[in-house]
Amino acid sequence: MGRLILRLLINALALWLTTLILAPYVQVVPFEPRGTVEFIVTLLLTALIFGVVNGIIGGIIRVVAFPIYVLTLGLISLIVNGLLLLLVAWISSLLGFGLTVDGFWWGVLGALLLGVISWLIGILLRPFTKSSSRRR
Template structure:
């Protein structure tokens, strides 16, 4: 359970840094997060945590199933198909959050691929920093 909570926090922090990076680069229209109550910092944090949980569940369940089924395609493309798969999973999280009328907003497929790429890199770095909290061994 502790690993799941830490992973959700890592996803939330990575998503926050991703949207912050896009807004600092002037590309706030590409990937952004809409809180369920605008201009409320607590609602914004809760929105990012909810999106971190949704992203973890989608990536853990559906992403794993896709990676297992599409293993030959991963081999054939030397892993480059993972960019497309991660972009589609990112767009799926955006669609799920649009159903509840707040959360992640992605303006197109290529924004989804770029957002997933940036989120993956930032999530990896944040995960390295927070790994001791999850109870995993350092080996």
């Protein structure tokens, strides 16, 4: 359970940094009233939606489209991840808060940047997570 919460926090931080870098094109819109707490809760909920969509729908797509992944040497994953980010933006817009993406290619760039930032944060936090799991 702790690893799941840590993954959620890493994704929320990566999402926030992605929206800072791609500010006018990929944004997080908090729910009303728009304060700091609402923004943080919105980031966490959007990261949770992203994790569920990426885990369930992304997993199904990766299994079904495995031959295409092999054929394109994995480059199709950029397109799939961009579409999954657009799906997260659509789901969160139905809920009245969350992610907004200005177009398909901004979604692809946002997904690429989100993945790289999440990976880097995961590498930076790895010494802390490994040491806590050895104590048990």
